[in-house]
Amino acid sequence: MDLSKPFGNRITSLTYKGKPVAPDDTFTMAINNYRQSGGGGYSMIQSAPVIKDTQTEIRQLLIDEVKQKGTLRVDDYFTPSWRIVRGAAAQVTGPRLRVISTNDFHGALVPGPDAQGVVRGGAAYVARAIETARAECTDECVSILVDGGDLFQGTAVSNLTYGRPVVEYYNKMRYDAVVVGNHEFDWGTDTLRARMRQSKFPYLGVNVRYTDGRDVPWIPNDTIIQRGKWKIGVIGFASIITASTTKSTNVTGLRFDAPAPIIDSVARVMRAKGADVIVAVEHDGGFCDRPATAGCSGEIFRIVGQIKEKIDLMVSGHSHSLVNTVVNGIPIVQARSSGRALAVVDIPLPPSGELSAMVREIGVDSMSPVAGVDSIVSRAVAMIGPKLNEKITTLPIDLPRSGSQYALGNIVADAFRWAGKADFGITNTAGVRAPLRAGPVTFAQLFEVQPFGNNLFRVQMRGFEFREYLERILGANSPGVHVSGFTVAYNPNGAAGSRVASIHLPEGRTLSDAAMYTVVINDFMLGNDPYAIRNKSMAVTPISFTDQEATIRYLRAQRLPLAIPVDARIVQVIE
Ligand SMILES: [Zn+2]
Structure with a gap:
């Protein structure tokens, strides 16, 4: 089944005992009396001939089965009979910009278990999800790939190599821009600048200034990406609490200004330069899924609430949460952390029609790794393997x-x-x-x-x-x-x-x-x-x-x- 297809066109293949079902095949089907009467929306089988009516309660059938088998084995019963296939998920038709985004990768090159023990993420699998999202973007669709910051810090394979293989992977995936997360400063600005030199994409941070107010020349503010006839303006923001979330000595002489007024002024400049779409990427976060609180709360929502200019999308980060909402007319997404999810947003071009935003979960069991990225990861792991073990x-x-x-x-x-x-x-x-x-x-x-x-x-x-x-x-x-x-x-x-x-x-x-x-x-x-x-x-x-x-x-x-x-x-x- 492809659930992205319209109702009535969702079954992509149907087989019986390994053979495709043909239109004139006939079958007998065991169902309960409720379904047989057309209940639950099954009116299509109401008129099918009843060839046997056992007049047995389902409860009794179960009791008989248990008595006969003695021991129930899962394998005797559980045969997966259906699966959902990935389809063209984009709901937006016509010209559109697909913004694919990740955030808080934290050096998670190798897949790892999440809090529930499910193995997720890993560069080669995130790469597959990105490739898939790109492949769906055809015809009048153009795409960009951005990241909300905190790329390197957190795993042995990334930390012992100071993030080099992470940049290799980001280069391979052709990221268009990332923002400087607080952890980007963890190894000092020398190491960060070395990673920047290695990178084929900019690290944005429009609100990062020297304490005297001057712009920091080695941290660019924004970028305009040309895709076909469209100009996409991307503005990047560092977290306003960067100074207290990395070693303070690593950001001595720098300050991190409040984003909202800067977003407004930079967005105006970018529109004047011809940007058709403005995407803000910011390393500040929030939560929409906390059981105790209604709605969404956190820094990013406060900031977005203060924006006055038209912004087409806010990509958030830092809180490692799942965010997919709209505040102040601005869509906001965040795709968890450590490569466990990918945000995919389709913005109509010109940006006036229906928008589609989703956060896709990345579980490794249903995906194949991208070989070119897998080799980057295994080389990095092999290099430090003896030390790790x-x-x-x-x-x-x-x-x-x-x-x-x-x-x-x-x-x-x-x-x-x-x-x-x-x-x-x-x-x-x-x-x-x-x-x-x-x-x-x-x-x-x-x-x-x-x-x-x-x-x-x-x-x-x-x-x-x-x-x-x-x-x-x-x-x-x-x-x-x-x-x-x-x-x-x-x-x-x-x-x-x-x-x-x-x-x-x-x-x-x-x-x-x-x-x-x-x-x-x-x-x-x-x-x-x-x-x-x-x-x-x-x-x-x-x-x-x-x-x-x-x-x-x-x-x-x-x-x-x-x-x-x-x-x-x-x-x-x-x-
Ligand atoms: Zn962070």
Whole structure:
């Protein structure tokens, strides 16, 4: 069946025992009395002759069957008898622009399981979905391919190669433009600019400025794409919260301005230059599928609500959500993340008629990979394979991430402290990204635990300053950190500045206000609130390896069987 075809023309092939059904074939069919009477819209069989009426209840048939078989085996019953085939999905006829978009690929070159365990995505399969969407765009249809940002960060194969194979893949797919996501800055602007040089497409960011307001020359603002006689204007926007969602030192000297007024002015300029269609691509997101809230909420909807000019499409990103809606007359799409979906929007040309927008899910079981992209992925995987499979340690138990305090977080904090030969280690819990299972643990698994490759820093502070620091980061909610080298009791309901009840050090020692202590934190914490080190007189010195390397080296250095630190180090005392 092809559900994109009109009613009455949807069956593309019908076979019986492997042979195509011919118009003059006759069959007998077992149905219930409701259907036989034409119920449920089956009037076409009302007039067919009844050749046998068993007068048996279906319930009884089932009971008899179970009794006779004894054991029911799925294979005896489940023979797939129908499937839905991909058809020409475009509802728009006549001249049209098809905008194909992805967002938040996060280096997901290899297919991987989603939260339900279904294997999805993978560059070669996204490529297939893109090729299919392009192949459907025929006759008077033209297409462009854009991405909403965050291309590289998140998997071993991408991170260990600093995103090179991701760009290879994007080049191969002939992306027309992408926007700079917050994670594009994770490896510093030098690496980002190296990836830009490798890319055959621009990284747009019209709202990225130097702090003095000047435009950043190496981040283009927009582009006009010519397709046949049509001019398509694409404007790209970085997330306004980029500075707090990557290491702040990587965006020093840059600012990220509010998009709406810029969209209006740039759209006017592009129309004046002859753009027939304006597509905005922005690395800000929102949610339409949160059960607790009606409608859509989030940054992108706020921004779109403020736009005054006519924009034909907003491609969103960053929130890894499924968005397909219209706000303020502007269609907005976002296609999940990590290659799990593809947005396909058909805009009539000139843009005045009916629009069609869909987000297509990408599951690998029903698709064939694109060979030319598959080879890019397997070459990248082969290059780092031996490293990925290296065994680092063996775990006696599972290490889940559940609750606000857990053993895996303690291990990471212990590794911080160990790496800096420091008194204390503190990690933000959000930096612990994946659980571990009992048994042998490989480099690849530890990589998923700490994919960001944050650098570590040793900070020197006096005891009273450390206490103040804990006051700040423990806050009013559940603790967002794991710690090492001390235990702390605090009252989350207490007044700000007086929540910490007690701090205990090993061997029964207590914190001395005047003594100097060393604390290891990562560079994300160093520059981002509430963890930021604001006191410029504190000595901050880098440790020569990343948080990932710290955990790996630390685990290698431990005796087996590994002692799992299940102790509660941050205790809430509710008063
Ligand atoms: Zn993002």
